[in-house]
Amino acid sequence: MPTIITHTAPVLVLGAALGVRRVSPRLFWVAAFCTVLPDFDVIGFRFGVHYADLFGHRGFSHSLLFALLCGGLAALAASWLRCRRWLAFVLIFAAIASHIALDAATNGGLGVAAFWPVSDARYFFPWRPIQVSPFALTAFFSERGLKVLYSEFLWVWLPCLSLALVARIVQMARLRAASHPRKNREA
Numbered sequence: 001m002p003t004i005i006t007h008t009a010p011v012l013v014l015g016a017a018l019g020v021r022r023v024s025p026r027l028f029w030v031a032a033f034c035t036v037l038p039d040f041d042v043i044g045f046r047f048g049v050h051y052a053d054l055f056g057h058r059g060f061s062h063s064l065l066f067a068l069l070c071g072g073l074a075a076l077a078a079s080w081l082r083c084r085r086w087l088a089f090v091l092i093f094a095a096i097a098s099h100i101a102l103d104a105a106t107n108g109g110l111g112v113a114a115f116w117p118v119s120d121a122r123y124f125f126p127w128r129p130i131q132v133s134p135f136a137l138t139a140f141f142s143e144r145g146l147k148v149l150y151s152e153f154l155w156v157w158l159p160c161l162s163l164a165l166v167a168r169i170v171q172m173a174r175l176r177a178a179s180h181p182r183k184n185r186e187a
């Protein structure tokens with residue numbers, strides 16, 4: 001997996017693209033939480049669940065079916081999330097799907113069971129530039145830890161922050177155009 005903080009990066013982009021008018025703070029924070037939700041499967045290690053098992057690490061919780069189920073639950077809870085149903089579904093589905101995609105782009109561990117129950121196979125992308133993150137926090141204070149953080153900055157944060165910035169600029173330009181319609185027509 002990439003680090004937990006890095007998993008939240010795609011939601012920052014979506015939040016910036018859709019704006020605070022559409023994405024309520026509650027929906028935003030739930031979506032941010034959902035970007036790390038699949039990795040709660042590591043709890044299974046304590047109960048003897050093996051990595052390669054269906055409910056092991058990167059198993060069921062890293063499937064598109066899990067993303068769809070969570071998106072469906074979010075749609076049902078749309079009024080609590082203070083947003084439209086479709087938006088709750090899309091954002092929560094995207095949050096979990098982005099986690100699956102980022103894991104599939106890492107260079108270690110087993111792949112993700114993205115297509116379970118259609119296939120039990122574990123998948124990676126053909127191109128995997130992200131260094132897999134260690135589980136132990138202390139490992140970040142080492143050469144390997146720095147390599148992980150650098151690869152995440154380069155392949156996740158840099159593209160995500162660039163996209164968020166572009167989305168924000170486009171949105172501000174639209175708002176400005178909408179607030180001065182007459183002026184723009186006269187020009």
Ligand SMILES: [Zn+2]
Nearest residue numbers: 001038039103
């Ligand atoms: Zn994961």
